[in-house]
Structure formats: structure tokens, C-alpha cells
Amino acid sequence: MTDADPVGLYRTVRLIRRFEERAVELVHGGQIVGGIHPYLGQEGIAAGVCAALDADDVLAGTHRGHGHVLARGADPARMLAELCGRVTGLNAGRGGSMHAADLSIGVLGANAIVGASGAIITGAVWAHRRRGRDTVGVSFFGDGAVNEGMLLEAFNLAALWRVPVLFVCENNGYATTMPVAGAVAGSIAGRAAAFGIPAVQVDGQDPETVRVAARAAVDRMRAGGGPELIEARTYRFDVHHTFEHAVRLDDYRPPDEVIRGRARDPVRIQGERLTDTDRAAVDVEVEATVDAAVRFALSSPEPDPADALTYLYASGLTARTGGG
Amino acid sequence: MPRLSYRRALTRALGDELARDEAVFLLGEDVQVGASLVTTGLAKRFGTERVRDTPLSEQAFTSFATGAALAGLRPVIEFQIPSLLFLVFEQIVNHAHKFPLMTGGQCRVPVTYLVPGSGSRTGWAGQHSDHPYSLFAHVGVVTVVPATPADAYGLLVTAIRHDDPVVVFAPAGAMDVRDDVDDLAPVPLGRGRIHRFGDDVTVVAIGHLVHDALAVAEELADQVSVEVFDPRTLYPFDIDGLTESVARTGRLVVLDDANRSCGMAAEIIASVVERVRLLAPPRRVTRPDGAVLPFAPALDRAVQPGRDQLATAIHLTMKDGS
Ligand SMILES: Cc1ncc(C[n+]2csc(CCOP(=O)(O)OP(=O)(O)O)c2C)c(N)n1
Ligand SMILES: [Mg+2]
Numbered sequence: 001m002t003d004a005d006p007v008g009l010y011r012t013v014r015l016i017r018r019f020e021e022r023a024v025e026l027v028h029g030g031q032i033v034g035g036i037h038p039y040l041g042q043e044g045i046a047a048g049v050c051a052a053l054d055a056d057d058v059l060a061g062t063h064r065g066h067g068h069v070l071a072r073g074a075d076p077a078r079m080l081a082e083l084c085g086r087v088t089g090l091n092a093g094r095g096g097s098m099h100a101a102d103l104s105i106g107v108l109g110a111n112a113i114v115g116a117s118g119a120i121i122t123g124a125v126w127a128h129r130r131r132g133r134d135t136v137g138v139s140f141f142g143d144g145a146v147n148e149g150m151l152l153e154a155f156n157l158a159a160l161w162r163v164p165v166l167f168v169c170e171n172n173g174y175a176t177t178m179p180v181a182g183a184v185a186g187s188i189a190g191r192a193a194a195f196g197i198p199a200v201q202v203d204g205q206d207p208e209t210v211r212v213a214a215r216a217a218v219d220r221m222r223a224g225g226g227p228e229l230i231e232a233r234t235y236r237f238d239v240h241h242t243f244e245h246a247v248r249l250d251d252y253r254p255p256d257e258v259i260r261g262r263a264r265d266p267v268r269i270q271g272e273r274l275t276d277t278d279r280a281a282v283d284v285e286v287e288a289t290v291d292a293a294v295r296f297a298l299s300s301p302e303p304d305p306a307d308a309l310t311y312l313y314a315s316g317l318t319a320r321t322g323g324g
Numbered sequence: 325m326p327r328l329s330y331r332r333a334l335t336r337a338l339g340d341e342l343a344r345d346e347a348v349f350l351l352g353e354d355v356q357v358g359a360s361l362v363t364t365g366l367a368k369r370f371g372t373e374r375v376r377d378t379p380l381s382e383q384a385f386t387s388f389a390t391g392a393a394l395a396g397l398r399p400v401i402e403f404q405i406p407s408l409l410f411l412v413f414e415q416i417v418n419h420a421h422k423f424p425l426m427t428g429g430q431c432r433v434p435v436t437y438l439v440p441g442s443g444s445r446t447g448w449a450g451q452h453s454d455h456p457y458s459l460f461a462h463v464g465v466v467t468v469v470p471a472t473p474a475d476a477y478g479l480l481v482t483a484i485r486h487d488d489p490v491v492v493f494a495p496a497g498a499m500d501v502r503d504d505v506d507d508l509a510p511v512p513l514g515r516g517r518i519h520r521f522g523d524d525v526t527v528v529a530i531g532h533l534v535h536d537a538l539a540v541a542e543e544l545a546d547q548v549s550v551e552v553f554d555p556r557t558l559y560p561f562d563i564d565g566l567t568e569s570v571a572r573t574g575r576l577v578v579l580d581d582a583n584r585s586c587g588m589a590a591e592i593i594a595s596v597v598e599r600v601r602l603l604a605p606p607r608r609v610t611r612p613d614g615a616v617l618p619f620a621p622a623l624d625r626a627v628q629p630g631r632d633q634l635a636t637a638i639h640l641t642m643k644d645g646s
Contacts, residue, residue: 058395092428099426108394109427113418119384120419123391123399130373131396150415153384160379312464314424314432315487317513317560319464 005051006273009207011282012047013267016067018290019076023066023083027242031298032083036097039067041237044266045170046071048210049138052218058106058124059138060117063098065110068140074102076289077296086300093303094311115148117141122158122165136164136221144175146188159195164221166214167192167229170204172236177252192229204232205264235261328505330498333473334362334440336508337480338400342370345398348484351376351385352402362440363402382408386415393433394423400484401435406442406454417463420489432487438480441496443532443581444617444628453617455582457493461559461591466490466513468557471534473503475556478511486513497532516562518569522551525575525641528566528592529554533579533629540634548642558588566592567599574603575645577637579629584610604645607637
């Protein structure tokens with residue numbers, strides 16, 4: 001049982017915030033190619049949920065996945081090196097933003113395919129438990145994923161086989177430009193109810209609220225319960241993807257909604273629970289961590305093109321080359 | 325020598341691997357009872373925890389297997405219909421296959437996808453009769469199509485022990501083949517087998533068509549000396565073995581029970597002519613372009629590659645090259 005750790009929780013949300021802000025700069029500077037889906041504004045969810053996990057637990061995330069990887073404790077320097085496509089990256093520069101993974105700490109990866117994480121995590125948790133561990137898992141997904149059949153099938157499988165997976169829906173109101181009301185018949189919690197999965201809605205902007213809900217769910221699951229769902233209401237502060245910084249899309253989010261959404265800032269909410277001294281100390285520490293991460297990433301070597309397909313087969317099979 | 329059917333060879337391979345390695349487990353639809361007649365008896369022997377019946381949720385249980393493999397197990401999934409592979413193509417290709425590279429070598433995904441009864445099952449019509457092996461070869465997923473009981477056993481065992489995803493197609497047309505088998509052993513991936521030596525032309529036949537090719541070779545024996553090459557694994561392909569054969573015979577005909585455009589036959593021919601100067605243009609006997617197998621038996625047969633077509637192709641190749 002982990003107890004409240006306001007400083008730790010603040011450190012995590014602050015780290016994700018600063019990491020993402022610097023990553024956006026690196027996108028604009030051309031050091032991160034292809035862009036990213038910033039997790040800005042949603043930091044409290046990853047931080048709160050991961051604070052409730054133990055060492056043997058596993059998680060899988062989304063295209064907007066940096067926060068999950070960092071909150072689980074991956075090295076920010078290797079994470080940033082991955083975004084910059086360097087050999088020192090978590091994935092040796094083979095995955096990038098949408099595939100960042102660190103299997104050594106149970107992060108089975110961000111995943112670029114909406115709705116994909118649920119079934120993978122269900123299988124991984126089931127397998128770990130079969131091998132005698134006390135593992136629980138977390139599947140993060142957005143509001144857009146609740147209309148993917150693959151995810152709904154995973155709800156059924158996890159509930160049917162009582163696999164302890166915490167399904168965490170990060171409801172930021174939109175799937176790219178599509179508002180929830182335009183896409184979701186019924187409700188998100190109602191989907192869980194259909195499979196007999198207990199569901200709660202929480203304020204995703206408050207890291208501590210998320211942590212308490214996740215803690216309670218994880219405790220029930222560890223005590224033998226089946227899967228649960230948390231719908232965390234949140235707001236993404238910035239773009240769906242950084243391409244929107246270059247190509248402005250129509251105002252699909254009303255300007256006053258954006259102002260209201262940004263007013264509830266998880267970093268500020270958690271920061272206000274700290275003394276000024278503690279907060280300043282964490283800020284300095286995080287700044288140093290992120291500075292070091294940027295230096296590490298940008299000074300790391302790029303992979304050798306001759307090794308482009310080195311990890312294609314775990315079995316060591318080699319592929320035919322494509323040349324004439 | 326004991327006689328073994330192809331179907332029982334698959335059962336034997338599954339049973340031997342379940343017994344040998346605790347990490348192996350089987351999942352699929354109606355596998356406990358063994359509706360495909362392949363998993364018969366395995367639930368009794370190994371329990372319903374390791375021989376798992378799933379709900380009809382192919383996408384979820386395919387990715388469930390990926391997750392279980394990431395966590396150290398070796399799942400084997402049985403699919404009831406070859407076209408179910410279309411439904412889970414994304415889960416196999418985009419996740420199971422791509423994870424090792426995308427994670428920079430942090431993981432392996434040893435899952436076996438077994439399709440007993442691939443290709444035409446007379447009378448089952450359009451949606452049950454596909455043979456989508458070229459799709460998997462195209463994306464680079466290990467793909468095997470055994471023709472004989474011994475190879476069915478040996479390749480399924482190898483697939484289960486392999487550290488990457490493997491699709492095993494067991495053609496409906498081969499499921500009832502019986503053979504004298506004395507020792508069953510793993511068969512290496514990417515190693516073809518010459519079933520019959522010949523001097524004039526190499527016929528590459530895939531899966532159940534190996535038996536048709538052998539029959540035609542026998543029929544034509546007094547006119548032309550036909551070598552029959554069974555690749556066994558379509559990806560990785562034994563191009564060295566085939567090159568050696570065609571370099572001797574100088575002629576090539578491929579017999580492939582799948583659609584023509586972008587099919588295995590095309591790939592095999594291209595790979596050979598990149599390496600060998602042939603005496604005559606190569607030929608392929610396949611299903612037509614874009615074929616959907618019609619229901620009526622005569623129509624079903626009409627779009628499958630037949631023995632007459634093979635004999636004709638062999639004659640034409642001999643004439644072209646003389
Ligand atoms: C299966 C699938 N469909 C479409 C896409 C393209 N796409 C990427 S992110 C996204 C929106 C996802 O919305 P949501 O699940 O709410 O997550 P959010 O981006 O809001 O965090 C879409 C449509 C995809 N990656 N995968
Ligand atoms: Mg969303």
C-alpha cells in the first residue's frame with residue numbers, strides 16, 4: 001500500500017510537463033522528426049495511476065504515450081533520445097514517440113493503434129499470473145478507443161477470465177477533432193457496465209484524486225477482483241499532434257472551452273499542496289533532469305543505416321536486402 | 325512402420341510441445357472439444373487452463389496471445405477458418421510481428437497461428453476457402469505450409485519453439501493424407517524438400533498440391549523427367565535449394581493454390597530468374613486473379629489449379645525450350 005506522497009506526485013506531473021514542453025521545442029527545432037502527440041494537460045492521470053502500481057505490474061499506453069512511460073519511471077534521458085531517434089534511446093531509435101517502450105519496468109509500450117493496448121495487457125497480466133506473480137496491469141486509452149471493437153472484445157475477455165486489468169480511459173473530450181458527443185452512443189462507463197466491469201468517473205486534472213481511485217481499484221484487483229475501469233475526465237492543453245502548430249485546423253474546440261479547460265492545471269493543482277520551498281526544490285531538480293535529458297539526447301549518436309533491420313526478428317532470422 | 329494421418333500429426337505435435345514446455349498453451353474456438361478434430365483429447369490431458377476455449381473475439385484473443393508471449397509464454401492459436409486471418413491481420417502484422425523491431429530488440433513474440441483446413445473445403449464456398457499465405461510472406465511473418473504428415477509434425481513443433489510469430493497453414497486438401505512415418509522430428513524453417521528427382525523441369529508445388537504434382541510427374545514419366553520441389557516454408561524461402569534444382573533442370577513451373585497477382589508463384593519465379601538463366605520461360609498454375617471460390621463443386625474445382633493445367637504447363641515449357 002503506497003501512501004499519499006504529494007511531493008512525489010508533483011515531481012511526476014512536473015517532469016512530464018517540462019519534458020513535453022521541451023519535446024515540443026525539439027519538434028519545432030527539427031531535432032524530433034515526425035512530431036508528437038503532447039500529453040500536456042493530462043499529466044495527472046499517468047502520474048496518479050502509476051503511483052498506485054508495484055514493481056511487477058505492467059502497462060501499455062497510447063499514441064499520446066510519453067506521460068505513461070515517464071510516470072512508470074523510465075529514464076527521461078533515454079526517453080528523449082528515443083524521440084530524437086538516437087541509438088541510446090529506450091528502443092535504440094527504432095520506435096520513436098508512438099512506440100516508446102521499456103520492458104524492464106513493465107512498459108509494454110506506447111502504441112500507435114487506437115484501442116490496441118487492452119488485449120495485449122490482458123494477455124500479459126494473465127501470463128504473469130499464470131507464472132505465479134501478483135501482477136496487475138493498466139491499459140490506457142482515449143475516448144476515441146471506446147468505439148473500437150478490439151478494445152470492447154478485450155473488456156469482455158478480461159471480465160470473463162477475471163484478469164486484473166485497470167482500464168483507464170483518458171477522456172479529453174475529443175478524438176482528434178471529433179467530440180465525444182459525436183462519436184459515443186451511450187456512455188463510456190456504460191460500456192464497462194455491459195461487461196460487469198465496475199467503473200468510476202474521476203477528475204483527471206487532480207493527480208491525487210486519480211491516485212486514490214487507482215489505488216482502490218488496484219487493491220481490489222490484487223485481492224482477487226476482476227478488471228475495473230476509471231474514466232478520467234481531462235483536457236488536452238495543446239494540439240492533438242504538433243502538425244497543428246504548422247497547419248491550423250478550424251476551431252474545432254470553442255476558444256472559451258479551451259480557456260476553461262486550461263484553467264484546471266494538474267501541475268498547479270498538485271503544486272499547491274506543497275510548501276513553496278518543496279515546490280521550488282522539485283522544480284529545480286526537474287529542470288536539471290530535463291536539461292540533462294536534452295543534452296544526452298542531442299549528443300547521442302544516430303543509428304547506423306546498415307543496422308536498419310537489426311531487430312526485425314528475435315529469432316535471428318535475417319531478411320533479404322532490397323537492393324538490385 | 326506406423327501410419328499417421330496429417331491431422332493426427334498436428335495433434336501429436338501439439339501434445340508433445342504442451343508436454344515438453346509449460347510455457348506452451350493453446351487457445352481458440354471449440355478447442356476443448358476439438359471441433360477441428362486437431363485438438364482432440366488435449367484438454368483432457370493438459371487441462372482447460374492450458375487448452376482454452378475463447379469467446380468469438382478473434383482480435384482480442386490474437387492480441388491476448390501477443391501479450392502473453394511478451395510475458396514469456398508460447399501461445400498457439402487455432403483459427404477455425406482461413407479468412408479469420410483477415411480479421412486479425414492487423415493484430416499479427418502491426419503488433420506481434422513489429423514489436424521486436426519497434427522496441428529495439430527488447431522482446432520476442434513467439435506465437436503460433438495454426439489454420440487447419442486452409443484453402444478449398446469443397447462445399448464451404450467463398451468465405452471459407454481462401455489461402456492467404458502470400459499475405460504473410462509479403463509482410464515478413466514466418467509462413468509454413470506442410471504437405472505431408474511428417475512435415476506437419478516437424479514444422480508445427482518448430483513453429484512453436486520459434487522465437488518469432490509463425491503462421492502454419494494446414495491445407496484442407498492435405499488433412500487426410502496418411503503416410504508411413506517412423507521417426508517424427510522437428511523440421512527446420514526455410515529448408516525445402518525434393519520429393520522426386522528429375523532432369524527436365526522443376527515443379528514447385530505448395531502444400532497439398534505437392535501430391536498432385538507427384539501424381540502428374542508419375543503420369544508423364546515416360547515423356548518428361550519432372551523434379552518436384554516442396555518449399556515447405558514460404559517465408560523464409562529456400563531459394564538456395566530451389567536454385568540448385570533449377571540450375572540442373574533449366575525449367576520452372578510453379579503450382580500455387582492461391583490468387584495469381586502478387587502471389588507466391590510470382591515471387592518464386594522472380595527469385596529464381598534473378599539467379600538462373602532458364603532454357604524456357606517459367607510458367608505458373610494458380611487460381612485466377614481475384615478469385616472467389618464459387619459454391620457449386622464444378623465451379624469450385626474450376627478455379628483451383630488442376631492436374632491437367634499442370635501437365636499442360638509442363639508440356640509448354642518443354643516445347644518452349646526445345
Ligand atoms: C485504429 C486507429 N484508427 C485511427 C487512428 C488515427 N488516430 C490517431 S490518434 C486518433 C484520435 C484518438 O483519440 P482518443 O482515443 O480520444 O485519444 P486522444 O488523441 O484524444 O488522446 C486517431 C483517429 C489510429 N492511430 N488508430
Ligand atoms: Mg480523446
